[in-house]
Amino acid sequence: MKKTITAFAAATAAALVTTAIVAPASAGPVLDRVKAKGFIQCGVSQGVPGFSNPDEKGAWSGLDVDVCRATAAALFGDASKVKYTPLSSKERFTALQSGEIDMLSRNTTWTLVRDTALGMNFAGVAYYDGQGFMVRKSLGVKTALELDGASVCTNLGTTTELNLSDYFRANGMKFKGVFFEKADEVVAAYDAGRCDVYTTDQSALAAQRTKMKNPAEHQVLPEIISKEPLGPVVPHADDQWFDLVKWSLNVMIEAEELGLSSANIDQMKAESKNPGIRRMVGVEGDTGKNLGVDNNWSYNIIKQVGNYGEVFERHLGENTPVGLPRGLNKLWSKGGILYAPPVR
Amino acid sequence: MAVDSIPQDQPAPPKVALINDPRARALFFQVLVLGSILIFGGIIINNTMDNLASQGIASGFGFLNTTAGFAIGYSPFLEYSEENTYGYALLVGLLNTLLVAFIGVVFATVIGFIMGVARLSKNWLISTLALIYIEMMRNVPLLLQIFVWYFGVLRALPGPRQSVDLAGTIFVNNRGMFVPAPVFEAGFGLVTAAFIIAIVGIVVLAKWAKQRMELTGQPFPVFWTSLGLIIVLPLLAAAIMGFPMGWDYAELQGFNFQGGAELPPELVSLALALSTYTGAFIAEIVRAGIQSVSHGQTEAAYALGVKPGVTLRLVVIPQALRVIIPPLTSQYLNLTKNSSLAAAIAYPDIILVFAGTVLMQTGQAVEIIAIAMGFYLLVSLIISMFMNWYNKKMALVER
Secondary structure (H helix, E strand, O other), rough: OHHHHHHHHHHHHHHHHHHOOOOOOEEEEEEHHHHHHEEEEEEEEOOEOEEEOOOOOOOEEEEOOOOOOHHHHHHHOOOEEEEEEEEOOOOOOHHHHHOOOOOOOEEEEEEEHHHHHHHHEOOOEEEEEEEEEEEEEHOOOOOOHHOEEEEEEOOOOOOOHHHHHHHHHHHOOOOOEEOOOHHHHHHHHHOOOOOOOOEEEEHHHHHHOOOOOOHHHHHEEEOOOOOOOOEEEEEEOOHHHHHHHHHHHHHHHHHHOOOOOOOOOOHHHHHHOHHHHHOOOOOOHHHHHHHHOOOOOOOHHHHHOOOOHHHHHOOOOOOOOOOOOOOOOOOOOOOOOOOOOOOO | OOOOOOOOOOOOOOOHHHHHHHHHHHHHHHHHHHHHHHHHHHHHHHHHHHHHHHHOEOOOOOOOOOOOOOOOOOOOOOOOOOOOOOHHHHHHHHHHHHHHHHHHHHHHHHHHHHHHHHHOOOHHHHHHHHHHHHHHHHOOHHHHHHHHHHOOOOOOOOHHHHEEEEEEEEEEEEOEEEEEEEEEOOHHHHHHHHHHHHHHHHHHHHHHHHHHHHHOOOOOHHHHHHHHHHHHHHHHHHHHHOOOOEEEEOOEEEEEEEEEEOOOOHHHHHHHHHHHHHHHHHHHHHHHHHHHHHHHHHHHHHHHOOOOHHHHHHHHHHHHHHHHHHHHHHHHHHHHHHHHHHHHHHOOOHHHHHHHHHHHHHOOOOHHHHHHHHHHHHHHHHHHHHHHHHHHOOOOOOO
């Protein structure tokens, strides 16, 4: 009930808020709003371990959460100035359009339609993912091409739903789709045997598997059927805010490349002669001025949140329950495709 | 009008200034209120369009003709595929909502009437059981009940390869219920015709029996005759044509059963939850309706030697219906609107398909929510209209 109500509320809010805000498009309506509030309202998932998940005390953590925290560190010098709004896949864009949240960091795939017709901008890629299939080992299925006629559970209103249709259509197979609004309900229904197959991004499959009754009963099939670049999203019409979110993410990637981490940054700040590092810790250059924030912005991000590698290992790496390999998300210099434009 | 009825010889009413004329003033203020409402609405619509445009969000209804590209899990009436448009997907969702609402209303009414009468039973066990049912159903939130039916029932059922097999024709597993689907062959038209003739015959018979009853007081066993007509006539036609009908049985193939007719667990649990929940409310309405009929009516009927069953059917229920119908209408409306909770358990109704997937794909929240609201409004108004007509028909006719 609550789900439907919030969805409706968000949708009607979209209508009302858009009518209520008659303010002329100033330089940065979102940035002004965030500064006036003193915190960032960040849209996250309703619980995907490793990306955005609340602990037993209600404190959020994960890769997506850390993107929001990095932006807060850049803007306010304090990574904790973030409030979180858990959103279903269905509610997320309306919440961003209506101004209920300032940024959306919720394993959201970057596509053309979303980037244009929905009135929002993708501020980069925080995780390169691809869609996969999970089945019970007892079915004896070896490849996704054996899935003709299967029942498939997944999330409603996602690129996953469309990729699934495309894949089965392209291979001349049929399937029975069962689409839920909440990830938890998908997992529960698959776990209860409603479906033969559970499909979503491979990272999320690994994360959700930890929630199942018996994780060892399930296997992920080898096929990856799509490109899923997941990243933070901001509303149209505020380029300054867009820049800030984009470069907060880039700084985390650049810091890993330069070998800067939360552990060594103070030492590097005092000792390093490398101009790239000196710019990153705010001793040289005026990157902060160009973004309209304190020149220590990148130092604050690295000090309080960490570089991309640290964040990844903390939430998704081999030593966490999710246990994902870096894969595509290694730095470009180490065989992956993670590549930040120069911070200068 | 009052002015016309004034006789000519009386003096005409004195001319008053327009500002003091009550009719002119009333008209002025009504125009003012209507005008400001229209202007307010116009400003809201205009402002929304402007702001959508300035944020670069697409608007308009052109999206309805765009290819959908997503699948819908259950579409019993229409052939739907990914190549169809968003508009067609809307139609599928809409029909699925109507289907579950229709099943819900029928079963809720049956459950409600049985439970309402049982609640008044003189048998302690029956009335207590009815009481427990009503209080439990009425006081637990509907969403919770839907989850209980869905996840509770789902977990209890076996997988497709260990399906519960009822006489080799009906199969039940956690993917749903599979029943044989009828296949009509050439010559079935005659059977349909016989069926229609039987129905017409029953209507005529009922009218005749009522007339005869009123004239002579002789009762006629309408129910049994009708039952005979509706079974024997089509059966006879079928026998003449050599039974032109077959069954398409569901068969286990690959992951699941293929062929036959499928009732997915989402539909079954949603229909069950809606009808048992609303049924409890209807039971209370029925009980109140029956109790509102004065006991003197029953006693009078008994004193005339009318049997208890006939008393209930011909004396009590017709009078109770006058009390029952208006609140019954709002229960039907509630049930239809509550069917939007379908989205929680993945039943592809209008909310899930249209205000869910389509909204996500297009991002056009304003248009889509408006269409969905318009649909519920229309359905509710149609139900109200029908029930108001029925209420008028049932109202006490003074003779």
